[in-house]
Amino acid sequence: MNPFHYSKPVDVSQAISLAGAASRFIAGGTNLLDLMKENIARPEHLIDITGLPLKDVRETASGGLLIGAMVSNADLAWHPLVEQRYPLLSQAILAGASPQLRNMASTGGNLLQRTRCYYFYDSAVPCNKREPGSGCPAKDGLNRIHAILGASEDCVATHPSDMCVALAALDAVVHVEGRGGKRTIEFADFHRLPEDAPQRDNQLADDELITAIELPPQGFVAHSHYLKIRDRASYAFALVSVAAALELDGDIIRDVRLALGGVAHKPWRDKAVEQSLIGQPVSRENFVAAAEAILRDAKPLEHNAFKVKLAQRAIVRALSDAATGGKA
Template sequence: MRSFNYTRAEDVGNAVSQVAADKGAKFIAGGTNLLDLMKIQVMRPSRLVDITRLALDTIEETDDGGLRLGALVTNSDTAYHEQVEKRYPLLSHAILAGATAQLRNMATDGGNLLQRTRCYYFYDTDTPCNKREPGTGCSAIQGYNRDLAILGTSEHCIATHPSDMAVALAALEATVRVTGPNGERTIPLSEFHRLPGNTPHIDSNLGDDEIITAIDLPAKGFADHYTYIKLRDRASYAFALVSVAAALDMEGDTIKEARIALGGVAHKPWRKPEAEALLNGRQATRENFRKVAEAYIEGAKGYGDNDFKIELAKRAIVRALEQALEMEEKS
């Protein structure tokens, strides 16, 4: 790990000012991903701005009937919060599917959105990686790519985003609140993360001098029919090969609205609203679930080791929708 300066922010404005004044500065809160990357010199900030004392650690009701998650609320406190468990159980289940209890106790909600890919080549500083060093090439495309993306890829990168929490937030259509030198703004979760395109080193649409202050959940939480499926090599502390957040709003046997988000398959949580719409007003049958799964994975491309993910993702979508349908009867 290289040497760095350390300062502590007094408030949000001071935090933004410190980072804006030093292009090499990074915010640090839980540090569960950043510190690992610093140790192997994948990330080499000149300054760490400690934001752990900022007043961003509460969960509150919003005026529109939703819930606001402070950026510094830990993943554990979010998952076990009474209102999250009751109104947004999909989010609670997704968080608890990620990492270990010890990491969830440290990791913050804002930091969870900003964690970097776990692509082997991104972590291996002896190999070319466009995400780590733009213009050097993508070793994964012709290399070992079993865990990597099948959707939204480019010739420059096939990395995946590792968050479980973000997948559930995508399905719930959450909004990210950020503050920068020009004031506050909101970013829909669907627009927060980016596909690699020609700039795979840029993970999100958050400015370098902006800080996440909160994540807003809408009033509708799909608390009756939901599920989060995470398919992985082992049951504990493993990242998803494919994950599915599924939520249904039912009227009898008819689907009023469906939400689906995939993890482990793209550079960002994968939503395809036009495919979800195929279920609206339809009967909740396996045949209809298969049709939407085919539409969701249309255009997917494997790179050899990860070819199996295409069929796995389709089956996972069908399974998730069936489990979401049955959830109310089991509760």
Template sequence: MRPFTYTKAADVNAAVQEVSTHEGAKFIAGGTNLLDLMKIDVMRPAHLIDVTHIAHKTIEENDKGGLRIGALVTNNDTAYNELVEKRYPLLSHAILAGATAQLRNVATDGGNLLQRTRCYYFYDTATPCNKREPGSGCSAIKGYNRDLAILGTSEHCIATHPSDMAVALAALDASIHVTGKDGERTIPILDFHRLPGDTPHIDTNLKEDELITSIDLPAKGFPEHYTYLKLRDRASYAFALVSVAAALELDGTTIKEARIALGGVAHKPWRKPEAEAILQGKAATTENFREVAEAYLEGAKGYGDNDFKIELAKRAIVRALEQALKMEAAS
């Protein structure tokens, strides 16, 4: 690990001011991903700004009938929060599908959104990686790519985003509140993360001086028909090969609204609202679920080792929607 300086910010404005005046500065909260990357010399911040002593540690009702989750609330505190469990069980289940209880006790919700890819080549500083060193090349495209992306890729990067929580937030249409030197703004979750294009080293649409302060959940939480399906190589504490956050609003057996978000397949949580619209007004049948699965994977591309993920993702969508449909009988 390289030397760095360290300070604690008293409030959001102080944190934003400090990151604006220190070249190479990064915010740190739980540090469960950042510190790992610093130890192996993948990330090299010259200065760390501890934001764990500022506000934004509560979960409260917002003015639109939903919830506002402070960015410094831990993953476990969010997953086990009574309001989240009751009104947004999809989010609770997604969080509990990721990491160990010990990590979830420290990792913050804001930090979860900012965690970086687990691509082997990104972590291996002896190999070229455009995400780590822009312009050096992508070793994964012709290398071992079993875990990597099949949607939204580019010739520069086929990495995936590792978060489970972000997939559920994408299905729920959450919004991310941030503060920077130019003031506050809100970013829809679907616009927060970026596809790689020719700048795979830029993970999000956050400005360098901006700090996540909270996450807003809308009023609709789909508490009756939902599921978070995570397919992985082992049953616990592994990143997803494919994950699906699925939610349905039904009128009898007719679908009024469907939400589907995929994880483990792209550089960001993958939503395709035009494909979801295929199900609107249709019967909740396996045949119709297969139709939307085909639409979701249109344009998918495998790179050899990960070709199987295209069919796996289709089957996962169908299975997740079937599970969401059956949730009523279980409730």
């Protein structure tokens, strides 16, 4: 770990004024500190934002929720308004990490997690996310956990968050602030596919700070489900995960959201497939067709071809469970 300066600003403006390319904001530190210990992240300046007034969850004028970036994952998962109105989000958060980590991890920090690719964490081998242009050994190496959708020649890593998969399905909006002012980013646009710049995980500028996440009024209370498939029952990253949400009129689908985790560099949605389900009856046949369509462009690697069928079956199961409200 390299030496670094440390600051603890008292407000958002001061935090932003201190930010730059060589600095990092630190909240719970559940990912950044690991990266620093492994010499993967080497910030020259840590800006501690734990004292900023970003810990509220409040209703918006439109009937949604505005979640401060410093709300802990644990507090968010168990917040009464989230449990009652956005059970999909609560389920996804509780499927991630461990109670100890959820107590520390922040809402904003969750969006900024780096990949858990073995090669990214091993500074003895090349990695385009660490050193652009150095290569991607995962393409021909141990790639069981890697991407089957949206990858590039430069990177086949996956995004690790559970919470972000639910936020993608819920059409959340990210509120950020930088020296250029405030702006909002649609959740679908916040994270990037690797393309030829895998070192860039998201659309934030160096001086921008996430201040809040906004949820729209529609929470799919009656018909949503988060399914996570992993190697062990707890404290493991998803091989495949699915956030499924339905709005039903009898057995007719009036709205549908599907987001996948563990398969791409960002939470994966295919809005054309979602649209194809609208107006259709709830049926296994329709769910199977949707699952096959979402994976139609999958490009598995040597060791992760199993993810294609696993993802298809997980989609069908998650949609079926959402349709019944979790009741068999």
